Amino acid sequence: MAWRLLAVLLCVGVLTVGGLTRSNDLFPFGVLDQFSSGTDPDGEVVNTCLQGIRGDGEPFDIRFGPRSVGIERADVENNLPAIESDPQLLAPLAAEYDRRHPEQEPLDALVLCQRITSLQGGTAHGEEELVEVVRWKAP
Amino acid sequence: MSTTSAAASRPSGGTRPRLRSILFPALPLARIRVLRVIIYAFVVLDVLTFSRDVLSHANNAGFYTPLALARLLHLPAVTTPLAYTLLVLILAGCAAAIAGRRPRLSGAVVALAFWLWMLYSNSYGYIAHDHMALMVAVAVLPTVAGAESTGPAGTLPPAASTSTSTSEAAGWALRAIQLAVIATYFFSVVPKLLYSGSLANWGNSAILTWASIRRGSALAHWLVEVTPWVFVPAQWAGLALEALSPVVLFLRGRALYIAVALYLGFHLSTLVLLGIHFLPTAICWAAFLPLERLRWPGRRAQHSR
Numbered sequence: 001m002a003w004r005l006l007a008v009l010l011c012v013g014v015l016t017v018g019g020l021t022r023s024n025d026l027f028p029f030g031v032l033d034q035f036s037s038g039t040d041p042d043g044e045v046v047n048t049c050l051q052g053i054r055g056d057g058e059p060f061d062i063r064f065g066p067r068s069v070g071i072e073r074a075d076v077e078n079n080l081p082a083i084e085s086d087p088q089l090l091a092p093l094a095a096e097y098d099r100r101h102p103e104q105e106p107l108d109a110l111v112l113c114q115r116i117t118s119l120q121g122g123t124a125h126g127e128e129e130l131v132e133v134v135r136w137k138a139p
Numbered sequence: 140m141s142t143t144s145a146a147a148s149r150p151s152g153g154t155r156p157r158l159r160s161i162l163f164p165a166l167p168l169a170r171i172r173v174l175r176v177i178i179y180a181f182v183v184l185d186v187l188t189f190s191r192d193v194l195s196h197a198n199n200a201g202f203y204t205p206l207a208l209a210r211l212l213h214l215p216a217v218t219t220p221l222a223y224t225l226l227v228l229i230l231a232g233c234a235a236a237i238a239g240r241r242p243r244l245s246g247a248v249v250a251l252a253f254w255l256w257m258l259y260s261n262s263y264g265y266i267a268h269d270h271m272a273l274m275v276a277v278a279v280l281p282t283v284a285g286a287e288s289t290g291p292a293g294t295l296p297p298a299a300s301t302s303t304s305t306s307e308a309a310g311w312a313l314r315a316i317q318l319a320v321i322a323t324y325f326f327s328v329v330p331k332l333l334y335s336g337s338l339a340n341w342g343n344s345a346i347l348t349w350a351s352i353r354r355g356s357a358l359a360h361w362l363v364e365v366t367p368w369v370f371v372p373a374q375w376a377g378l379a380l381e382a383l384s385p386v387v388l389f390l391r392g393r394a395l396y397i398a399v400a401l402y403l404g405f406h407l408s409t410l411v412l413l414g415i416h417f418l419p420t421a422i423c424w425a426a427f428l429p430l431e432r433l434r435w436p437g438r439r440a441q442h443s444r
Contacts, residue, residue, distance in 0.1 A: 008315060027266055033268070036335070040344070045348070078264035124348070
């Protein structure tokens with residue numbers, strides 16, 4: 001029985017440390033910080049997006065996810081600084097998208113973008129703004 | 140750990156026995172048998188849908204940022220053969236455990252493989268917070284002895300573990316899953332306090348507007364446009380559910396069932412509005428329920444003959 005008691009205490013202890021140190025590293029007993037940063041009611045909402053480009057055509061939206069580019073939006077958002085400094089990290093996403101669309105020409109470029117919505121009094125205000133963050137170009 | 144029949148168990152006085160009855164209540168082994176089927180069936184669903192990203196992560200080695208436990212185990216970035224090996228182990232282990240074949244051994248295989256699977260699922264940038272209770276469940280279920288038999292096929296349990304048998308090991312496993320479920324809510328209050336400065340700042344923020352714009356359903360977008368005032372009261376209600384969640388550990392009977400329905404209703408609303416189901420946690424609410432009262436259709440038919 002002793003080891004069972006110790007196991008409970010250990011898990012609660014790690015969970016407490018993870019929470020107080022804001023560490024996700026201690027998964028599955030890390031900080032439970034989903035939706036924990038309160039958004040300023042007069043701030044903005046940043047929505048990360050992907051756009052593909054073929055030849056001289058217009059950019060078109062590409063969904064995130066394992067069945068599209070092989071990775072979720074949140075995975076990309078949490079690696080944003082690394083992707084900005086090395087756009088080549090988007091190459092496997094483009095490759096996965098091309099693999100899933102063999103009937104179409106391969107992508108010439110994959111753009112990581114952000115749609116920014118301004119808030120006023122806790123609700124959307126004005127038109128959303130599209131900002132290009134980083135672009136991967138096919139070799 | 141002792142295994143007794145319900146008729147033989149007697150409450151005893153004093154602080155230590157009382158503490159023991161809270162952390163290690165003697166609960167029916169039959170409840171473990173039913174919960175095992177629910178949990179392992181869900182794990183199958185989970186690895187084939189919600190955490191299926193492990194298979195595609197084999198192509199995203201550049202994103203690999205191993206978590207502490209993954210570093211401790213020196214786990215390399217996942218490869219396609221490794222991902223499929225883990226998947227096969229999980230699926231085979233779950234199938235065996237559900238069928239009641241060597242459930243402790245097959246459960247141990249699932250526990251190891253599923254923990255590795257989840258470490259890989261969460262080592263590529265995004266950390267999911269809805270799997271803690273499920274991971275605890277797969278870890279503790281194989282620790283319960285005496286619940287080896289019976290499954291959906293309706294085979295009768297051995298004489299040593301009849302439907303009225305209880306054990307403290309079963310009670311601990313169920314209590315551990317319950318604690319993990321409650322901790323998922325209660326410990327999410329801490330970062331809200333740390334990140335937002337105060338709980339009032341979080342409650343009065345525009346976090347649900349933010350979530351609705353980023354990932355909301357048509358209904359959520361409609362609420363943002365037409366009734367944005369609804370979000371702040373909803374945030375406070377969610378905060379109350381999280382902060383008061385430990386109370387559920389002490390509820391019994393109808394009050395407990397109402398509480399479970401309340402939390403599941405909370406998840407249903409986030410599913411409808413934001414597409415967030417939290418199913419890995421929601422399924423673990425089953426550990427609070429008297430599952431031993433469920434009857435498999437096959438068994439009822441057997442008894443009615």
